[in-house]
Amino acid sequence: MWRNWIPFWHSGASSYGGDVDLLFIGLLTVSLLVTALLFTLLLTFAICYRATRDADRGHRIKKSWHWEVGWTTATFVAFLGLFVWGATLYLRIFEAPDHALSIYVVAKQWMWKAQHPGGQREINELHIPVDRTVRLTLASQDVIHSFFVPAFRVKHDVVPGRYQSLWFKAERTGVFQLLCAEFCGTDHSAMTGRIVVMKPDDYTRWLSQQDVDGTLAAQGSALFRELGCSGCHMGTSTVRAPHLDGLYGRPVPLADGRVVVADERYIRDSILQPRAEVAAGYDPVMPSFAGRVDEEGLIKLVAYIKSLANGAEAKP
Ligand code: HEC
Ligand SMILES: [Cu+2]
Structure with missing residues (x-):
């Protein structure tokens, strides 16, 4: 690849590495061109109009709006172009594909x-x-x-x-x-x-x-019982709580009228701040588990609830 010919340059090892490099080289080139233009003008004028030189200083030229409008538009378009280029790449990198x-x-x-x-x-x-x-x-x-x-x-x-x-x-x-x-x-x-x-x-x-004690979802299932979630969310509970089968990825109507998709964030927040988004048709009786389960435990619970979506993995 051409980038391998630039000294000290290691080309990236990921699929979008090349695009990031190209953007970086683009920014660098534009910056170098602008710097070069500025310094050329600066040096030229400094030399041509230095104090000892008897250059023509009498005839002041009237300000030209053509130049003013011209360079303002040119820089605006150039930098807007860079913004669009960078933003498109950013969105692509930070939008994680599902099938991964x-x-x-x-x-x-x-x-x-x-x-x-x-x-x-x-x-x-x-x-x-x-x-x-x-x-x-x-x-x-x-x-x-x-x-x-x-x-x-x-x-x-x-x-x-x-x-x-x-x-x-x-x-x-x-x-x-x-x-x-x-x-x-x-x-x-x-x-x-x-x-x-x-x-x-x-x-x-x-x-x-590797040593494993069950899949992540199975570990989550154990934690689900340990923390007492199953007491409300399963089978013969006296508390009316939603069944979590098939929850992941589904739109959930909330008590305040909003509808949110049950993604990882929703499940996590449901466990830590159950009052923030209450599922429609249920009383807000779920206690918060903030402080009782750490991030690693949350991940297990999320993995478990995700696995209930396809019904295959980890039977409790
Ligand atoms: C005291 C009974 C109770 C316990 C214990 C309990 N929940 Fe809940 N949970 C509820 C109720 C009632 C709702 C519905 C109202 C709401 O959204 O707050 C709910 C909602 C949820 C939701 C959102 C479901 C949906 O359909 O939108 C998730 C996810 C959830 N609970 C997970 C858990 C997990 C994980 C635990 C254990 C760490 C747990 N719950 C413990 C009663 C309980
Ligand atoms: Cu750090």
Whole structure:
């Protein structure tokens, strides 16, 4: 690839890496051209009209609106163009596709904890298959962190109190650096890790070699009973609470008239702030579980409720 010919330039290892590089080169080129133009004019005038030179200083030219309007329009159009270019790419990168391998990542002072759907867990490492779209759901247990993989050209803040998602498709196998790009306390600089991109066969083998106690959804199912959710949400409960089968991905009518799609965010918020969005037709009797279940537990519960959507996985 042409970028390999630029010294010190490592081309990206993700599917949109090339587009990010191109945008960067575009911005750099425009900045260099503008700087070059400014300095050429500056130096030319400084030399032509220096104090000792007897240049013609008498005939002042009247201000020309053509020039004024001309360069204002030119810069406006050029920078609007850059904005549209950047915004389109941004939207593409941050709109995670649905059909992807879904992995959960919890950031906490000072480590990255990853949970695979099969129940495999790892710390400061993330094993993924090559040429497959991976969608990460990121949560923070404490402060703001930032998930940064320079080789994939991806950086995303991880803000406590909400899920963020991002995606990438690694195009090369290998080991890539994972960094935290937001100052998050004493050991911020040590909050690093590795992304290991493997061939699909190696990835499957790696998955099968890990110790797991059940899939993520099965772990969620156990937690669902442990925390007493099943007491209200299942079978013979005396409290009238909605059944959670098939909830994920469905539009939910709320008591205040709004309709929201039951995505990961909705499920998470339902557990932590049940009063904020009450399902229509039910009394707001669900207690908040804030402080009783941490981000990793929430991820398990979310995975469990998601698995009820297709009815296949994890019977309670
Ligand atoms: C005291 C009974 C009770 C307990 C315990 C309880 N819930 Fe609920 N839950 C409800 C009721 C009632 C609603 C409907 C009203 C609302 O949205 O707040 C609800 C709503 C929900 C919703 C939104 C469902 C929808 O159809 O929109 C989710 C998701 C949920 N609960 C998950 C959980 C989880 C996970 C737990 C355990 C950590 C739990 N609940 C514990 C009673 C309960
Ligand atoms: Cu951090």
